[in-house]
Amino acid sequence: xxxxxxxxxxxxxxxxxxxxxxxxxxxxxxxxxxxxxxxxxxxxxxxxxxxxxxxxxxxxxxxxxxxxxxxxxxxxxxxxxxxxxxxxxxxxxxxxxxxxxxxxxxxxxxxxxxxxxxxxxxxxxxxxxxxxxxxxxxxxxxxxxxxxxxxxxxxxxxxxxxxxxxxxxxxxxxxxxxxxxxxxxxxxxxxxxxxxxxxxxxxxxxxxxxxxxxxxxxxxxxxxxxxxxxxxxxxxxxxxxxxxxxxxxxxxxxxxxxxxxxxxxxxxxxxxxxxxxxxxxxxxxxxxxxxxxxxxxxxxxxxxxxxxxxxxxxxxxxxxxxxxxxxxxxxxxxxxxxxxxxxxxxxxxxxxxxxx
Numbered sequence: 001x002x003x004x005x006x007x008x009x010x011x012x013x014x015x016x017x018x019x020x021x022x023x024x025x026x027x028x029x030x031x032x033x034x035x036x037x038x039x040x041x042x043x044x045x046x047x048x049x050x051x052x053x054x055x056x057x058x059x060x061x062x063x064x065x066x067x068x069x070x071x072x073x074x075x076x077x078x079x080x081x082x083x084x085x086x087x088x089x090x091x092x093x094x095x096x097x098x099x100x101x102x103x104x105x106x107x108x109x110x111x112x113x114x115x116x117x118x119x120x121x122x123x124x125x126x127x128x129x130x131x132x133x134x135x136x137x138x139x140x141x142x143x144x145x146x147x148x149x150x151x152x153x154x155x156x157x158x159x160x161x162x163x164x165x166x167x168x169x170x171x172x173x174x175x176x177x178x179x180x181x182x183x184x185x186x187x188x189x190x191x192x193x194x195x196x197x198x199x200x201x202x203x204x205x206x207x208x209x210x211x212x213x214x215x216x217x218x219x220x221x222x223x224x225x226x227x228x229x230x231x232x233x234x235x236x237x238x239x240x241x242x243x244x245x246x247x248x249x250x251x252x253x254x255x256x257x258x259x260x261x262x263x264x265x266x267x268x269x270x271x272x273x274x275x276x277x278x279x280x281x282x283x284x285x286x287x288x289x290x291x292x293x294x295x296x297x298x299x300x301x302x303x304x305x306x307x308x309x310x311x312x313x314x315x316x317x318x319x320x321x322x323x324x325x326x327x328x329x330x331x332x333x334x335x336x337x338x339x340x341x342x343x344x345x346x347x348x349x350x351x352x353x354x355x356x
Contacts, residue, residue: 011088011113014047016352018087022049023350025083025128027343029287030302031072032059033197034210034341038073040080040350049108051077054349057209061193062308067279071327073105074283078158079128080108081284082291086125088113095280105280120157127294132340134299135217135227137260138333147296148267151332154292155269160285161323162330163268169318170266173329176312177226180305198230208342215341216255223260225331226303231255266303267330268316274325282327289330299337303329 012018023040031037037057041050053069063069077093084091089110097107148164155162165173184190197210211230219229269286271278286302293300306312307326316326 014044014089014110019352020346020350022080022083022087024343024346026076026080027346027349028128028131029072029075029079030131030133030290031075032063032068032304033194035059035072035197036209036344036349037069038076038349042350042352044353047110049080049110050104051080051106051108053103053105055103059193061187061190062304066276067327068304068308070105070276070279071283071286074280075287077106077108077280078284078287078291082121082124082128084108084110085113085121090114095277102276105276124288124291124295127291130337131290131294131300132338133215133301134336134338135215135301136299136336136338137218137223137225137258138264138299138331138335140261141334143265143298143332143334147298150296151267151289151292154288155285158285158288159281160269160271160327161321162285162289163270163318163321163323165266165268165318167263169320170263173266173268173306173316174224174226174264176306176315177303177329180309180312181228183309184305194230208344208348210342212341215339217338218256218258220260221257223262223264225260225264226266226305226329227260227301227331228303228305261333265332267332268318268321268323268326269328269330270317270323270326272322272324278325279327286328286330293332297334298332299335301331301338303331 019042026040027036027038035057037054039052039054041052042048043050051073053066053073058066058069081091081093090113092109092111094107094109096102096105098104152162184194198216199211199213200207213231216229216231217227219231220227267289269282269289271282290300290302306316307329313326316329317323
């Protein structure tokens with residue numbers, strides 16, 4: 001029989017209220033199309049969370065290898081770690097703990113916190129509720145090298161690398177992203193998959209996932225920022241009913257257009273190898289970078305479109321870099337923060353006790 005958990009000094013008691021709060025913070029993580037492909041189970045006997053993939057929320061066309069699913073769930077793992085430290089507990093993480101159960105992505109055991117541990121993680125907590133994807137144009141002000149070094153260190157602490165492409169390679173990344181978006185628009189299957197998660201169709205009133213129309217951001221009328229447009233194609237109308245186009249219930253809803261930055265500031269996040277455990281490290285590193293950037297006053301968005309096509313993904317990597325595999329393109333800059341987007345209720349993604 002497992003010993004009764006004893007709270008460390010000044011730690012919040014591990015009751016159901018705190019467990020629900022920790023999971024609520026975890027689910028603030030970004031995910032591809034805001035699909036939120038995660039489940040959490042908490043075993044009070046050993047103070048252990050188990051984080052599982054939700055197969056019903058896979059994206060077979062955009063994410064056939066489930067790389068993005070692993071990255072999304074790992075971002076939630078990082079958030080849970082930050083929230084746990086903030087509550088006075090030390091989270092000990094094990095990745096892919098059961099080779100026979102590939103949907104069990106991670107376990108997090110909460111241990112009594114030592115005063116000197118995880119202080120840097122605790123400092124990230126205010127950014128959990130402030131970090132939102134911004135699909136708006138960023139300003140021209142360049143980010144100082146000292147801040148880029150801070151972001152690089154954040155990635156390294158989670159076992160990943162962050163590289164900042166030079167002018168030549170940035171052009172390559174932008175061209176590949178544009179090519180991916182053209183392919184996406186020309187492929188009915190991809191358009192339909194996106195439409196499942198984008199907009200506010202009447203039958204989805206009150207939905208708690210996906211990209212709501214208020215988070216689409218302005219339509220681009222120039223610039224080179226790799227921002228995916230979740231709205232209908234130009235000319236189709238905001239209430240378009242063309243195959244694959246999101247249905248919007250308000251015909252009076254009109255999006256503004258804007259010129260995006262010509263020379264976006266990008267970072268490539270990657271690892272040496274390309275296995276599920278590497279994807280989980282990359283997801284935690286991505287979220288740590290995004291939270292650190294948020295604390296430092298930066299707006300952020302992620303761009304995975306070129307990484308979703310196997311023949312484009314290999315070319316994203318800078319051949320002059322030691323980075324073996326790129327898992328995410330991150331856009332950084334000074335600009336408006338994005339709006340908060342909907343999240344699944346904690347009761348839908350958390351179970352406590354029993355079999356996990």
